[in-house]
Amino acid sequence: MIRILFLIATISLVSCASSPPPKLEYLASGQSCIEILNSGKSSKDGIYMIDPDGPGGIAPFKAYCDMTHEGGGWILYAHHADGVATLDKKELVNKSSFGVIENKKWNALRVNMKSGMMFIDENGLVSTLSLPKLNSGNCSSISSVSDLSAAGELGKGGSGGLWHNENNGCTITGGDYSIVQLRGKSYKNYKIAGSALYQQSALKFDKWPYSRDWSYEDQNTLLYFVK
Numbered sequence: 305m306i307r308i309l310f311l312i313a314t315i316s317l318v319s320c321a322s323s324p325p326p327k328l329e330y331l332a333s334g335q336s337c338i339e340i341l342n343s344g345k346s347s348k349d350g351i352y353m354i355d356p357d358g359p360g361g362i363a364p365f366k367a368y369c370d371m372t373h374e375g376g377g378w379i380l381y382a383h384h385a386d387g388v389a390t391l392d393k394k395e396l397v398n399k400s401s402f403g404v405i406e407n408k409k410w411n412a413l414r415v416n417m418k419s420g421m422m423f424i425d426e427n428g429l430v431s432t433l434s435l436p437k438l439n440s441g442n443c444s445s446i447s448s449v450s451d452l453s454a455a456g457e458l459g460k461g462g463s464g465g466l467w468h469n470e471n472n473g474c475t476i477t478g479g480d481y482s483i484v485q486l487r488g489k490s491y492k493n494y495k496i497a498g499s500a501l502y503q504q505s506a507l508k509f510d511k512w513p514y515s516r517d518w519s520y521e522d523q524n525t526l527l528y529f530v531k
């Protein structure tokens with residue numbers, strides 16, 4: 305009897321030791337989502353390990369990649385909605401909760417951006433804005449936005465957005481502004497919503513799915529991507 309118990313205990317120990325390694329928490333790794341997609345390592349939407357600034361600099365980190373829309377290879381950096389009061393910094397921004405990516409990751413993504421931005425609303429409508437236009441915002445250019453959680457506060461430098469171009473002044477009046485809005489909450493006097501896009505200045509989005517030149521009447525929620 306003792307021998308049988310010993311045998312069972314031995315078998316349990318052996319089966320424990322030979323159990324498979326834990327499943328990887330990401331699909332593949334690479335410098336960026338587009339690099340991973342182009343390399344043929346994976347083309348599924350999901351979580352990847354990326355290192356936007358390459359060897360050295362910041363450590364590789366997990367990020368959600370959209371590999372299907374607009375050529376794929378898009379990195380999710382923010383998920384926001386109207387009425388959400390805070391822009392919480394998240395270790396991993398995903399589609400199931402609201403937040404923005406941590407600043408050191410955001411800045412590595414921002415300075416290594418090659419193509420521009422993509423936005424997808426809760427209805428699946430897709431907008432895009434190219435990097436040259438993002439760099440040309442005369443009121444708020446992407447080159448100067450180093451803190452996502454403070455990016456959208458009205459009154460800071462007259463800017464109302466993560467990106468802001470305006471034909472005359474930077475006052476968000478006169479209906480001549482284009483904005484990528486990422487604000488802490490709705491601002492009803494200006495109808496500047498928590499997450500919204502505007503293309504009323506001379507700088508227009510490259511892809512624009514809305515019937516009006518502002519999105520807030522058609523969407524409440526946006527996923528924000530860079531490539």
Ligand SMILES: [Ca+2]
Binds near residue numbers: 359
């Ligand atoms: Ca690095």
